Amino acid sequence: MVTAKVTDVLNDWWVIDAGIPLYRAGLPPDGIKPGSWVVGKIYVGVDPFDYFERLSKYHAAPALIFNWTCTFTR
Secondary structure, eight states, rough: EEEEEEEOSSSEEEEEESEEEEEEESSSSSTTTOEEEEEEEEOOOOOOOOHHGGOOOOOOOOOOOOOOOOOOOO
């Protein structure tokens, strides 16, 4: 389960801050707007294609592309 704050509601997608910003295509449930808090089970997919090719072109789109560094220890 995750508790997150809704940061953006755009034309046909929305963004939450769950420690890192995450988006979901489609409209949020009724009554959800920026500043609302949501709680639920999430599934995270790391595939920026839809965001990079389409969603990031919106004027009000928040930055959702980050550099990731993985550190492995033995």
